[in-house]
Amino acid sequence: MTILWRNSKCRAGMIMLAAFILIAVFAAVIAPYGPRVSDFGASEGPSGAHWLGTTARGEDVFSQLVYGARTSLIVGLVAGVLSTLIAMAVGLTAGYLRGVVDEVLSFFINLGLVVPVLPLMVVLAGYAPVKGLGLIIVVITVTGWAYGARIKRAQIITLRTRDYITAAKFAGDSTARIIAFEIVPNMISLIVVGFMGAALGAIGAEAGLAFLGLGDPQTVSWGTMLNQASLGGALTTGQWAWLVAPGLVLALLITSFTLMNFGIDALSNPHLRED
Amino acid sequence: MLYFLRRTGFFVATLWAAVTLNFLIPRLQPGDPAQALLARLQGNTQAVNPAQLAAIRKMLGTHDGNLLSQYWDYLGAVVHGQFGVSYSYYPYSVTAMIATALPWTLILVGVTQIASFAIGTLLGAWAAYRRNSRVDSVITLGSTFVGTLPFFWIGLLLIFVFAITLNWFPDGGGYGGGSSPSWTWLFFSDAFQHSVLPALALLITGPVGWIIGMRNNMVQTLGEDYARLARAKGLPRRRIALTYGARIAILPNVTGFAIALGGLLGGTVLVETIFNYPGLGRLLLEAVSNKDYPLMQALFLFTTIGVLIANFLADVTYGFLDPRVRRAEAT
Numbered sequence: 001m002t003i004l005w006r007n008s009k010c011r012a013g014m015i016m017l018a019a020f021i022l023i024a025v026f027a028a029v030i031a032p033y034g035p036r037v038s039d040f041g042a043s044e045g046p047s048g049a050h051w052l053g054t055t056a057r058g059e060d061v062f063s064q065l066v067y068g069a070r071t072s073l074i075v076g077l078v079a080g081v082l083s084t085l086i087a088m089a090v091g092l093t094a095g096y097l098r099g100v101v102d103e104v105l106s107f108f109i110n111l112g113l114v115v116p117v118l119p120l121m122v123v124l125a126g127y128a129p130v131k132g133l134g135l136i137i138v139v140i141t142v143t144g145w146a147y148g149a150r151i152k153r154a155q156i157i158t159l160r161t162r163d164y165i166t167a168a169k170f171a172g173d174s175t176a177r178i179i180a181f182e183i184v185p186n187m188i189s190l191i192v193v194g195f196m197g198a199a200l201g202a203i204g205a206e207a208g209l210a211f212l213g214l215g216d217p218q219t220v221s222w223g224t225m226l227n228q229a230s231l232g233g234a235l236t237t238g239q240w241a242w243l244v245a246p247g248l249v250l251a252l253l254i255t256s257f258t259l260m261n262f263g264i265d266a267l268s269n270p271h272l273r274e275d
Numbered sequence: 276m277l278y279f280l281r282r283t284g285f286f287v288a289t290l291w292a293a294v295t296l297n298f299l300i301p302r303l304q305p306g307d308p309a310q311a312l313l314a315r316l317q318g319n320t321q322a323v324n325p326a327q328l329a330a331i332r333k334m335l336g337t338h339d340g341n342l343l344s345q346y347w348d349y350l351g352a353v354v355h356g357q358f359g360v361s362y363s364y365y366p367y368s369v370t371a372m373i374a375t376a377l378p379w380t381l382i383l384v385g386v387t388q389i390a391s392f393a394i395g396t397l398l399g400a401w402a403a404y405r406r407n408s409r410v411d412s413v414i415t416l417g418s419t420f421v422g423t424l425p426f427f428w429i430g431l432l433l434i435f436v437f438a439i440t441l442n443w444f445p446d447g448g449g450y451g452g453g454s455s456p457s458w459t460w461l462f463f464s465d466a467f468q469h470s471v472l473p474a475l476a477l478l479i480t481g482p483v484g485w486i487i488g489m490r491n492n493m494v495q496t497l498g499e500d501y502a503r504l505a506r507a508k509g510l511p512r513r514r515i516a517l518t519y520g521a522r523i524a525i526l527p528n529v530t531g532f533a534i535a536l537g538g539l540l541g542g543t544v545l546v547e548t549i550f551n552y553p554g555l556g557r558l559l560l561e562a563v564s565n566k567d568y569p570l571m572q573a574l575f576l577f578t579t580i581g582v583l584i585a586n587f588l589a590d591v592t593y594g595f596l597d598p599r600v601r602r603a604e605a606t
Contacts, residue, residue, distance in 0.1 A: 107285075107288065107292075110285065110289070111289055111292050111293075114289060114582060114583060114586050115293065115296075115579055115582070116540045116578050116579060116582050118540070118542070118544055118545075119540060119544065119559060119574070119575055119578050119579075120575065122544060122559060122560065122563055123300060123559075123563070123571055123572075123575045124300065125563070126562070126563030126564075126566070126571055127300060127301060127568075127571075204425065207425060207427075208425075208427060208545060211427055211545070212544065212545065212548060212560055213564065214563070226427070226428060226431065229431075230431055230549070235431070235434060235435050235439055235446075236439060238440075240435065243431060243432070243435060244432070246428075247424070247425050247428030247429075247431070247432070250425050250428070251423045251424045251425060251428075254423040254425075255420075255423045258419060258422070258423055
């Protein structure tokens with residue numbers, strides 16, 4: 001952690017992410033109104049009472065923006081954790097056992113990599129009878145684990161023939177114990193990077209799906225905001241704030257992840273280190 | 276040779292898996308999408324052709340017969356290209372709808388993807404060649420920044436600025452209301468005008484991945500021993516960069532090209548929806564919002580098969596370009 005903190009890009013990213021988490025946790029305190037309170041004039045421009053104007057239904061845009069941070073972070077966290085777990089289970093089993101198991105699992109990993117993800121998400125979301133955040137998280141998890149699994153498989157293949165693994169085998173440790181206590185601790189940085197990538201992908205995918213109108217329209221998220229802004233005529237009424245703000249905060253959240261990744265990359269790949 | 280055999284085997288296996296996945300998805304749903312659709316079709320005033328109904332039954336599965344015989348019927352329908360009739364565009368068949376939308380997406384995606392690849396690879400190579408100079412930091416930081424911008428949001432902003440505020444380009448659609456698709460100059464110039472903004476939206480974010488990939492690969496190849504030897508021999512810098520660095524660094528980008536195609540097809544769903552562009556992506560979203568299951572299913576199958584073919588071609592090309600891959604797989 002301290003090494004990451006010393007990297008200036010990484011530090012900036014961590015501070016930005018911390019700010020987003022604080023905003024999400026204290027959304028009720030920060031937002032001046034409820035996100036779905038529609039007591040205000042419709043489609044107003046920015047003013048003192050409504051910093052970013054109001055929606056076509058008369059809701060406060062700034063309050064929605066604040067609450068939207070919650071949705072993005074929850075989706076990122078839950079879908080990120082779930083797809084990391086699947087990726088670990090599949091990748092580690094395939095890489096450690098090799099043989100037929102590896103052939104079969106690798107086939108599924110490669111299949112997961114080549115199937116076009118967004119059309120698959122759209123189709124899955126289209127068949128589902130209920131719309132909602134849970135569905136979106138499931139769809140993102142089902143479609144997003146393959147990349148991480150491939151990387152973890154490659155890593156465990158280089159680890160499994162190390163001396164300390166052989167030693168553990170001779171000591172009579174079970175396969176599960178070797179994976180959990182000998183291999184996983186040596187892959188922590190890879191798992192963290194994989195989780196961040198998965199979380200980032202999930203946040204982007206949620207915004208995209210919600211923007212396409214496949215989410216629950218009652219959920220307050222940046223994607224739904226952009227969807228309602230473009231349907232609610234923000235383009236023609238000239239409400240630039242309603243249109244610009246959700247995309248900008250989404251870009252800032254993605255930037256914070258990218259900056260942290262720079263730090264971790266520089267740590268693990270000396271070729272990219274700046275001196 | 277073994278490499279090509281293995282790749283062909285993988286291609287056939289993934290193709291089969293994609294077709295099977297397409298069989299399973301509607302059948303795994305709670306409720307019965309096929310029955311619901313048939314009920315809605317029967318509500319239509321026009322009578323539905325019995326052959327079309329049979330095709331829908333095979334594709335989506337009604338709960339008659341066991342799963343195995345359903346699967347057999349489904350495979351037969353796929354092989355014969357019977358994907359049924361579109362619900363939202365009744366009485367057009369699903370294949371007819373896809374055939375109309377396909378050229379729009381192919382042209383838009385084809386042109387922008389090749390341009391993105393060329394621009395991105397060149398900029399990435401330039402940044403690596405001038406590593407740690409001002410050019411490098413402008414390219415690297417600039418592309419990283421652009422890469423964080425949500426891509427559908429860029430599309431919305433482009434419409435806001437160039438179509439509505441400045442009124443330079445139309446705000447959506449594939450061609451103007453006055454014209455219809457024909458082989459005339461007027462239609463082509465109109466269609467071109469309509470495609471500028473969607474193409475721009477794809478071109479702004481498109482090169483980012485190639486820039487970063489190419490730069491990092493080439494920084495690595497330029498640090499290899501053979502590049503060091505070339506420098507020691509006193510070869511000109513430009514030659515080292517092009518024939519020792521870039522030539523090898525470009526290889527991973529070639530495989531990346533095909534994989535990116537899958538992601539790009541996803542991107543077209545967003546771009547085409549924003550710009551109301553008459554391609555496959557918008558058709559898919561329309562099918563989803565109208566619960567037009569036959570169209571949805573066929574579209575997903577077609578895009579997946581397209582991506583699989585592209586991947587196969589990339590694998591084969593890669594084998595020709597890099598002999599090491601062929602040998603590595605043989606051992």
